[in-house]
Amino acid sequence: MTCTLYLTRHAKSAWNTDAPSDHARPLNKRGRRSAAALGAWVREQEVQPMQVLSSSSQRTRETYDLMELAAPASFTERLYHATPEIIHDVLHEATQPQVLLLGHNPGLMEFAHEIVKHPPPHSRFDDYPTGATLIVEFDIAHWAEMQPTSGRVIDFVVPRELLGE
Template sequence: MTCTLFLTRHAKSAWNTDAPSDHARPLNTRGRRSAAALGAWVREQSSPPLQVLSSSAQRTRETYDLMALTAPATFTERLYHATPEILYDVLREATQPNVLLLGHNPGLLAFAHDIVKHPPPHSRFDDYPTGATLLVEFDIAHWAEMQPHSGRVIDFVVPRELLGE
């Protein structure tokens, strides 16, 4: 058995906004284009996500909506600026074998480095820019069995590559 994870950082958000808080910041124009391109890429994969676990922030909600995935999403405050430890806890509670986890740096970056056996040979993996998505597979039957440094990288993409920028 295998479990497959799409680890996605939210798309580019707007900074010059009158949003009342960081949690309420929306995506900017580039972020909206990027989220749609990421969704197309995710849907093309051989094992698309069956469950989405996402931060409750506005920019993660918009990213999910624009990705146009068929997998249902659970939005949780626990994933808003979550540490790697919280990301492990939330993922270990997943009920489906193919999951998309949608969140924020710096926790997402640290988590990505902690879960893979070998990092992908990509120049942007070390900073995990907005919209970056790691596709990683684990030789486990259930997420509760997940251990650090056990993931096999299948792919890593950033939106600029998908948009040809």
């Protein structure tokens, strides 16, 4: 059996906003376009997410909404600027074999580097820009069995490629 992870960083957020906190910052115009494009790309994949685990921030909520995925989401404060260890712990609690995890850097980028043995040959994998999405497959029956460097990269994309920018 396999488990598949979509590891997605939120789309580009607005900095010049009246949001009362970093947690409340919304997406900007480009971020909204990127999130929609990412959703279309995810829906074209052979394996679809069955569950979404997301940070509770405004920008991750908006990214999820604009992706228009069929999978239900749970939003948790634990994934807001989470460390790789916390991301690992949250993923171990997943109940479905196909999960999209939506979060923030630097923890998301660090987690991506820890879970794959061979990183994708992509120039942006090392900095994991906004909207970056990694698809990784694991030969496990349950997320609690996931080990570092055990993931096989299926694909990696950044929104600029999807938008033709």
